[in-house]
Amino acid sequence: MESFETLKQEASALIRRAWLNLGMPFDLSMIEEKEEGIIDVEPLMIVTLLVMGKDRLATDLPHWINRFSNLINFQKLKTIFTRLPEKYRRGVLEKLNQINLQGTPKPFTNVFDLRTGGTGMPDETASLRAGKINTIENVAKMSLFMKNRLLYGTGFRADLISLTHIRDMSMKGTHLAEVLCANNSTISRILGGLKACGFLNQDKERVEPFEEYPGMFICSQSVWNLCEMMDATEFSFQELKSGLLEGMNFKQDAFGKRIHKNLK
Numbered sequence: 001m002e003s004f005e006t007l008k009q010e011a012s013a014l015i016r017r018a019w020l021n022l023g024m025p026f027d028l029s030m031i032e033e034k035e036e037g038i039i040d041v042e043p044l045m046i047v048t049l050l051v052m053g054k055d056r057l058a059t060d061l062p063h064w065i066n067r068f069s070n071l072i073n074f075q076k077l078k079t080i081f082t083r084l085p086e087k088y089r090r091g092v093l094e095k096l097n098q099i100n101l102q103g104t105p106k107p108f109t110n111v112f113d114l115r116t117g118g119t120g121m122p123d124e125t126a127s128l129r130a131g132k133i134n135t136i137e138n139v140a141k142m143s144l145f146m147k148n149r150l151l152y153g154t155g156f157r158a159d160l161i162s163l164t165h166i167r168d169m170s171m172k173g174t175h176l177a178e179v180l181c182a183n184n185s186t187i188s189r190i191l192g193g194l195k196a197c198g199f200l201n202q203d204k205e206r207v208e209p210f211e212e213y214p215g216m217f218i219c220s221q222s223v224w225n226l227c228e229m230m231d232a233t234e235f236s237f238q239e240l241k242s243g244l245l246e247g248m249n250f251k252q253d254a255f256g257k258r259i260h261k262n263l264k
Helices: 002-021 041-051 056-071 074-082 086-098 106-111 124-130 136-142 144-152 156-163 173-180 184-196 220-232 238-245 254-261
Strands: 216-218
Touching: 002 041, 002 056, 002 136, 002 220, 002 254, 041 056, 041 074, 041 086, 041 216, 041 220, 056 106, 056 124, 056 136, 056 144, 074 086, 074 106, 136 144, 144 156, 156 173, 156 184, 173 184, 173 220, 216 220, 216 254, 220 254
Parallel strands: none
Antiparallel strands: none
């Protein structure tokens, strides 16, 4: 239990900092993406639902979804959710049923096959906090994914272009599809288009100068790593716990790497 509480505290603190980049009104320091890594929106939403308690995140999240619904890739969100182990899918649904989702866009409730808007009661304080969510103009300055979605549309093309900013990122189609939770054919088609218009050369490298980022702070791998670490905390025997924690892939998961350090 001590390990689980450590994991939850570490994860919650990092999640709040990441949400600050996306406009949430928290009194914290945001993630400096150019130094710490890029934040992918939908994986952030899922890791939030995995560790979220009855706190500000529970009341702020529906308001954020309402404000930025046109910049959410609901297809990606559904893919990540459906790939969760069953017990974590159930946990996410329990969280969603405990908060007030009235007025949340239908594409969001469809992702989780929710029949109602949740059972949480409207909160006057939460409504006041909703007015403190940052503007899209400021969010675009703090989040590369959101900026590129405004430029190129809310889809895998924008997100793939965001990945081309990462230093030493493998531009193999199957790898990119795995990171973005997209179909291989979709990513291959986008890569073909980016090469055809001269955005990428034949080696799939950016042609024009671009801002470099060190990697991902939160991506789909963060979700799978978080689930594995949560599983590991259930073991009382250190050897079993250490066995689960070894060999995890943190190459594009700075979020999980920081949590992992405090679980050993």
